[in-house]
Amino acid sequence: MDHPSAGRSGKVTDSKEQVVKVVKDFHPLPAGRYLEDGPGNGTTFREKFLVPALQQHRDLLIDLDDAPGYPSSFLEEAFGGLVRLKFSPEVIRKFLRFRVTDPADERYIRRIWEHVERAAAAVH
Amino acid sequence: MLGFIAVKIAEFWFSSHVNNAGYLESERSVDVEEIKRLATEIGDIGVGLWTKNWSEDDLVDERRSVARLRDLTSAVSLLFEDHEEFKKAALLEVDRLDEAVTSGDFGTRRRKADPARVAAIMEGASSVSFCAKKCRRRMAPLWFVRRK
Numbered sequence: 506m507d508h509p510s511a512g513r514s515g516k517v518t519d520s521k522e523q524v525v526k527v528v529k530d531f532h533p534l535p536a537g538r539y540l541e542d543g544p545g546n547g548t549t550f551r552e553k554f555l556v557p558a559l560q561q562h563r564d565l566l567i568d569l570d571d572a573p574g575y576p577s578s579f580l581e582e583a584f585g586g587l588v589r590l591k592f593s594p595e596v597i598r599k600f601l602r603f604r605v606t607d608p609a610d611e612r613y614i615r616r617i618w619e620h621v622e623r624a625a626a627a628v629h
Numbered sequence: 630m631l632g633f634i635a636v637k638i639a640e641f642w643f644s645s646h647v648n649n650a651g652y653l654e655s656e657r658s659v660d661v662e663e664i665k666r667l668a669t670e671i672g673d674i675g676v677g678l679w680t681k682n683w684s685e686d687d688l689v690d691e692r693r694s695v696a697r698l699r700d701l702t703s704a705v706s707l708l709f710e711d712h713e714e715f716k717k718a719a720l721l722e723v724d725r726l727d728e729a730v731t732s733g734d735f736g737t738r739r740r741k742a743d744p745a746r747v748a749a750i751m752e753g754a755s756s757v758s759f760c761a762k763k764c765r766r767r768m769a770p771l772w773f774v775r776r777k
Contacts, residue, residue, distance in 0.1 A: 534692065537736040574695035576731035609703040612720060616727070 522564040522602075525554050528571045535575055538582035547582030555583065559592050559600055568604045575613050577620075584617045585624035594625050654770060660708040661765045664719075665758040667701040668726065672754025675730035679747050683740035691736055698727050705761065715764035722760045726753035 527535055531554070532545030539548050558565035569575070587597055598621075603614045674694040678687055702723055709716035729749040734740040 536691065536695070538734070539737060539739075542737045573692065574699035576691075576695050576736050577728055578732055578735045578737065581732065607703070609699070609706045612702050612724070616724065 522566055523558065524566045524568060526568040526570065530554075533572070535572060535579050537576075538578050545579075547579040547586065550579075551583045551586050555587055555601065556590065559587065559596060562600065564600055564602070566602045566604055569610055569613055570604070570606050575616075577616065580613065580617050581620045581624075585620040588621060588624035588628055594621050597621055657708060657765060657768070660704060661761050664701065664704050664708065664761040667697055667704060668754045668757040668761075671697045671701065671726060671730060672750055675726075675750040675754075676747050678730075678735070678740070679743050679750065681742050683734075683738050687740075694730055698723070698731070701726075701757070708761070709764065709768075712764070712768060715768065719757070719760050719764055722753070722757045726750070726757050729753040 525531065531550055535545045535547070535550065537543055537546040539546055554565065584597070588594065603617070605611055605614065671694055674690050674697070678690055678694070702720065705719045705723060706716060709719060729746060
């Protein structure tokens with residue numbers, strides 16, 4: 506369905522964009538917020554992939570496919586947590602993109618941006 | 630004679646399309662029941678989790694609720710795939726149920742019993758079912774469908 510380098514946003518990746526498939530490169534069962542919650546927690550995902558990409562101004566394509574689902578708490582910690590670390594929503598939108606194959610999973614992308622905006626509203 | 634054959638062919642063609650439409654209508658009703666079943670199951674799991682503090686035994690239920698929410702999203706998207714307005718309304722209710730069950734300290738060892746959350750979960754599950762039923766009723770009935 507998708508060109509291997511084309512995300513749902515329609516942008517074609519270039520050689521500088523890193524691709525992270527959550528279930529393969531991070532954990533097959535993403536869940537929890539903190540380190541004590543197990544290896545698939547949102548804090549570790551944020552610190553391992555998201556923060557370095559934003560600090561280095563590197564494009565990051567996050568493939569959400571094949572997970573059994575993403576709890577709101579995980580998404581909020583991983584992505585809303587970026588705002589609490591002082592990354593602006595504009596910077597987050599500039600460097601982070603998402604890819605899903607199943608249209609039903611597009612809901613998670615919407616939820617992620619909602620968490621980012623809500624975190625920004627809470628900070629200000 | 631030829632006219633008779635032509636009429637018979639037309640009759641067969643017409644009735645096969647009407648039968649196909651009837652089949653699709655009953656499939657839609659099955660889809661609504663599936664949505665209601667999933668919403669109820671998610672609600673039950675959520676209530677079970679949020680009426681007590683975290684324990685290691687909760688891991689299976691936590692994973693099950695997340696997976697069922699994904700199944701629910703798929704079921705809603707399938708039923709309303711040609712009705713964007715209804716899909717949007719139903720997915721909004723799924724978002725609310727998702728938020729009620731899996732936000733905050735869900736999946737963390739810090740989870741504490743939360744009666745307000747339990748009420749939101751019960752309301753959320755009920756809202757998903759009601760929305761699916763209401764939107765399904767508003768969908769134009771199929772009476773004739775061309776085979777794709």
